[in-house]
Amino acid sequence: MSEDNPHSTSGSTSKTWFERIKQALTGEPKNKEELVDLISDAEQREVIDPQTREMIEGVIGVNQARVRDIMIPRAQMITVDIEQSVDEFLPVVLESAHSRFPVITEDKDHIEGILLAKDLLAYAFHPEKEFQLKDILRPATMVPESKRVDALLKEFRQQRYHMSIVVDEYGGVSGVVTIEDILELIVGEIEDEHDVEDEGTDDIRPLNKSTYSVKALTPVEDFNAFFEVKFNEEDADTIGGIVLKAIGHMPNTNDEVTINDIHFKITNSDKRKLIQLKVSVPALE
Structure with missing residues (x-):
């Protein structure tokens, strides 16, 4: 042998x-x-x-990402008002095709809970039941913008919930984060039959009055138009290319550079390309 x-x-x-x-x-x-x-x-x-x-x-x-890097910003949150009737909020639920919705009172800083679309089914088949939105709300969990994404994923798994409300250092609501947002950070964008073709409308997303989340592949022309700046379109096709040229080498996630008074921080990248940027513009006086 x-x-x-x-x-x-x-x-x-x-x-x-x-x-x-x-x-x-x-x-x-x-x-x-x-x-x-x-x-x-x-x-x-x-x-x-x-x-x-x-x-x-x-x-x-x-483990390098923070919740602020992947959250859906406040301006893009789809919410339901607790005083709305089913006829009023159902079109929003159907059009968005989401499964969870923050329920608010006065504004987005006052969140009463989370509505799961599936909880409406019991009333759809039994219209004689008296419906009160507050009776079917699930608790809303709050997480700070600075929380590490890996820690949040662990909480999602252990406590078996899929959405959290993101708050800033002053306690105001700055956005919402879901388990799908975390999974997309790992496996890339998750599309389903309800997703529409990306037309570039989400290339630039506001985080607050002076900070934005920007896709590195955003065309320089679109970036210039949005921020009213004049980066040379002959230097690069995308804003990620402008950042690469300024740094002079393939940067790592969390590297930073300031170009023409605009501060760029790389929030997502791999060894070959930039993926996502955080852009800070000078605050308006």
């Missing part, structure tokens, strides 16, 4: 790769860059496919 040759090429390669994984996960030195390089090496060796590599890198990036 023959034994495996410990000096064979395949055995040596496999052993070396597993030794490197062990070192990256349990030995010294430990850092994200080494782990990402190891994952890229695994892809090149066809141990994993490109999609798996992207997902693993997405998981690694989650």
Whole structure:
């Protein structure tokens, strides 16, 4: 009976790769860059496919992201007023095709709870039942903008809820975050049969009066028009290209640069491209 040759090429390669994984996960030195390089090496060796590599890198990036980086900003929140009748808020529910809605009283800073669309089914089949929106509300959980995304994902899983209201340092509502927002950070954008073709309307999203979340692929022309600035469209096609040129190398997530009084922070990127930027403009006097 023959034994495996410990000096064979395949055995040596496999052993070396597993030794490197062990070192990256349990030995010294430990850092994200080494782990990402190891994952890229695994892809090149066809141990994993490109999609798996992207997902693993997405998981690694989650612990760097904060809720403010992925939340749906206040201006884009779809809400239901607690005083509305079913006839008044049902068109909003149907048109948005969402499954959860913050329910407000006076304004978006006063949230009474979360409406689950499925909770309306019992009344649809039994119209004789007296309906009070407040009777079917689920509790609304609050999270700060600065909360780490990986910690929020753990809470979502442990407590089995899928939406939280995001509040700023003063207690005002600044947006909403869902478990789908976190999953999209890992696996990329999740589309369903209700999603429409992206026409660029969400390329620039306000976070507050002077800060915006901007897709790196936003055309320079659109960026100039929105912010009333004059970046040279011959320098790059996208605002991400303008940032890359200014920095001079492929930056990492959380790197920052100021160009023409506009501050750019990279909130999402991979080894090949910029994905999302946080843009801060000078506050109006």
